[in-house]
Structure formats: C-alpha cells, structure tokens
Amino acid sequence: MxxxxxxxxxxxxxxxxxxxxxxxxxxxxxxxxxxxxxxxxxxxxxxxxxxxxxxGDHNGADVAFAQGMIPHHRQAVDMADLAATRAESAEVKKLAEEIKKAQDPEIKTLSGWLTAWGEQVPAGGSGPAGHEGHDMSGMMTAEEMKQLHSASGKAFDTAFLTMMVKHHEGAVTMAKTEQADGTHQGAEDMAGQIITSQSAEIARMKALLGQS
CATH class of the missing domain: 1.20.5 (Single alpha-helices involved in coiled-coils or other helix-helix interfaces)
Structure with missing residues (x-):
C-alpha cells in the first residue's frame, strides 16, 4: 500500500x-x-x-526663397562693390561694405541648402547685364545697373541709395513670403534676419537721401 x-x-x-x-x-x-x-x-x-x-524639412516655398534670394543677393553685392571706387560719401561706402559682409555668407548658406536638397543653384551673373531674375521683387534692370556703373561721386551716392532702397524692399517682401509659406527652420530664421536688418538699412538709406 x-x-x-x-x-x-x-x-x-x-x-x-x-x-x-x-x-x-x-x-x-x-x-x-x-x-x-x-x-x-x-x-x-x-x-x-x-x-x-x-x-518634410523643406518645401517648395523654401526652394523658391533660396533660388530667388541668391541672385537677389548677388546683385546687391555687385552694387555694393561699386561703392568702393565710385561713392563720395563715407556713409555710403560703409553701408555698402556692411551689405557685402551680411549677404556674401547668406549666398553660401542658401547655395548649400539647395545642394543638400538636390535642387539647382542659380548660375552666377557678372557685369551690368549679367544678372538673372530681373522679374523678382526689387531687382534692378540691366539698364539701371548700367546707369549705376557709369555714375560716380554724389550722383552715384544718390543712385545707389535710391536703387538699394528698392532692392531691400524687394528682399523684405520675399522674406515675408518665406516666413508665411516655408517650413525649413533655417530658411525661416534667415528670412527673419533679412527683414530686421534690411528694414533698418532702408530707414538708414532714406535718412541719407533726406526722405525721413
């Protein structure tokens, strides 16, 4: 058991x-x-x-901003280059140098973004009639660039300031469009910087022209 x-x-x-x-x-x-x-x-x-x-880190508005602002900046730099030998006013020469110092690096940054995105970087232009994108806001025509190239002294100062006010106003408009429609944080930040700096320069140039 x-x-x-x-x-x-x-x-x-x-x-x-x-x-x-x-x-x-x-x-x-x-x-x-x-x-x-x-x-x-x-x-x-x-x-x-x-x-x-x-x-989704960038969209069509960002591409348009970069592709438009590159030739826009290039033209501003070319205009500023002329001031060193043609301007009479020390203030105009100083302003032109500041424009170059601000916009040259932005051109490189914008070009780098387009390359990283697999988009075309606008070809460079040279000379009074060598600029692309004349239909963009604030861009000088070939005739206006020829006029600036041929001016000197006080005539240059007046033409430069008048044209650059228009040019800056166009850049501010383009930057506001980027802020409204773009998605790339870097591009939106640059647009904000352009609005702030170039709006201040517009006020400064108008004061030099006696318009303020």
Whole structure:
C-alpha cells in the first residue's frame, strides 16, 4: 500500500513538474516573441518615423526663397562693390561694405541648402547685364545697373541709395513670403534676419537721401 502511494505521489509530482515546465516555456516563448516583435517594431518604425521629418524639412516655398534670394543677393553685392571706387560719401561706402559682409555668407548658406536638397543653384551673373531674375521683387534692370556703373561721386551716392532702397524692399517682401509659406527652420530664421536688418538699412538709406 505504502509503495503504491509513493509511486502515485511520484507520478503526480513528475506530471506537475512537466506541466509547469511546459507552461513556463510557453510563457517564455510568448515573452520573447513579444519582446522581439516590440524591438523589431521599434527598429522598423524608426526609419519610417524619421523619414517624413527628413522629407518634410523643406518645401517648395523654401526652394523658391533660396533660388530667388541668391541672385537677389548677388546683385546687391555687385552694387555694393561699386561703392568702393565710385561713392563720395563715407556713409555710403560703409553701408555698402556692411551689405557685402551680411549677404556674401547668406549666398553660401542658401547655395548649400539647395545642394543638400538636390535642387539647382542659380548660375552666377557678372557685369551690368549679367544678372538673372530681373522679374523678382526689387531687382534692378540691366539698364539701371548700367546707369549705376557709369555714375560716380554724389550722383552715384544718390543712385545707389535710391536703387538699394528698392532692392531691400524687394528682399523684405520675399522674406515675408518665406516666413508665411516655408517650413525649413533655417530658411525661416534667415528670412527673419533679412527683414530686421534690411528694414533698418532702408530707414538708414532714406535718412541719407533726406526722405525721413
């Protein structure tokens, strides 16, 4: 009787242990599957989560801003270059140098963005009639650039200030459009800087022209 009971107890214990092992194995497998799926899900989700951010960090307005502002800035720099030898006013020469110092680096930055975005960087122009984008806001015509090239002394100062006021006003308009429609943070920040700095320069130039 004792032997029989012992055998039954042992068999029951073995069966219980086997059942527990099966349950634990199943739980472990389920846990691993869930953990693996979760881990794999994160790995798989990471690229898809970051892709929209990478693709959406700029839009058509940002491209238009960069492609438009590059030739706009180039023309301003060319106009400012003339002041060193043609301007009479020390204030005009100082202003022209400040314009070059501000806009040259912006041209490089804008060109870098377009290259990174896989967009075309506008070709450079040279000379009075060598500028692209004359239909953009505030751009000087070829005739106006020829006029500026041929002027000197007080006549140059007046022509330069008058034209640069118009030029700056165009840049401010373009920058406001970027702020309204763009999505690239760097471009929006640059637009804000352009609005602030060039609005101040417009007031300064108008004062030199006696318009304030």
């Amino acid at each position: 004792i032997t029989t009971r012992s055998l039954i107890r042992r068999a029951t214990a073995v069966a219980a242990a086997a059942s527990a092992a099966v349950v634990l194995a199943a739980c472990g497998a389920d846990g691993d599957d869930r953990g693996g799926a979760a881990h794999n899900g994160l790995d798989a989700a990471s690229p898809s989560a970051s892709a929209p951010a990478q693709q």
